[in-house]
Structure formats: C-alpha cells, structure tokens
Amino acid sequence: MANDVSSLLVGEQIPIAILDRNLRIRRFTPIAEKVLNLIPGDVGRPFTDIVSNLVVADWGQLSSEVLDHLRTVEREVQDRQGRWYALRMRPYRTRDNQIDGLLMPCGIAWWSNLGEQPARGRRSVSFLLTSG
Numbered sequence: 001m002a003n004d005v006s007s008l009l010v011g012e013q014i015p016i017a018i019l020d021r022n023l024r025i026r027r028f029t030p031i032a033e034k035v036l037n038l039i040p041g042d043v044g045r046p047f048t049d050i051v052s053n054l055v056v057a058d059w060g061q062l063s064s065e066v067l068d069h070l071r072t073v074e075r076e077v078q079d080r081q082g083r084w085y086a087l088r089m090r091p092y093r094t095r096d097n098q099i100d101g102l103l104m105p106c107g108i109a110w111w112s113n114l115g116e117q118p119a120r121g122r123r124s125v126s127f128l129l130t131s132g
Helices: 002-011 030-036 059-069
Strands: 016-019 025-028 073-078 084-093 099-108
Touching (some): 016 030, 025 030, 059 073
Antiparallel strands (some): 016 025, 016 099, 073 084, 084 099
C-alpha cells in the first residue's frame, strides 16, 4: 500500500505538501517543488521558513485555523507569475484517526488559463482537485 501511495504522489501532477503538527515539511510531490518553491533538503524544515511561490501572507494563521479547529481551509491564491491556484489545507489524519499535521493540496484553478480573476466565495466549482 505504501508503494501505491508513493507512486500516486509521484505520478500525478498535483502539488501536495504534507506537514507535521509543528508545520515541518514531511513530504511533497515533485510538482510541489515548483509551485511551493521547495527542494528535497527542505524536508524537516518549518514550512513557514520557506519563501513560497504562492502569494499567501498568512500561512501560519491558516495552519493554526486548520489544526486548532480541525477544519478545512480553502483559499484562491496566485503564484508570483499570476497563475491562480485553489489552495486547500486540511488536517492530516492517521489510520487510527489521530491528527498528525496537515495536508496541503493545490489545484490549478479552472479560470487560470482563461485570464480571469476568481469570484470570491465560489467554492463548489473552484477546485479541480477534490478531497474528502
């Protein structure tokens, strides 16, 4: 099963980062290197020390909201080149349903290639990536 999950994470072109409860980088997909400005040596580093390619002023606040209230946080964010992403941060749960950090997938927003700006509050269709 672990090999299947690793193959899925590497094979899909979805930027995903997994952080521990202290917001240290546990692992990330290859495409997340580009989107989030990560390198393999960043594993173990606090994510809040990374200068991400996504323009998000409140990473720490968003992470706290996820971990303190155990809820998913969704934001429409841009990278430094002006491309839009649908950022979704949610608690990372172990097999025995323990919270062990957070999962951070970034879907490429459907309007990104149309040159449009997002309509705030558009939640039902703003993600190409859906997760439970």
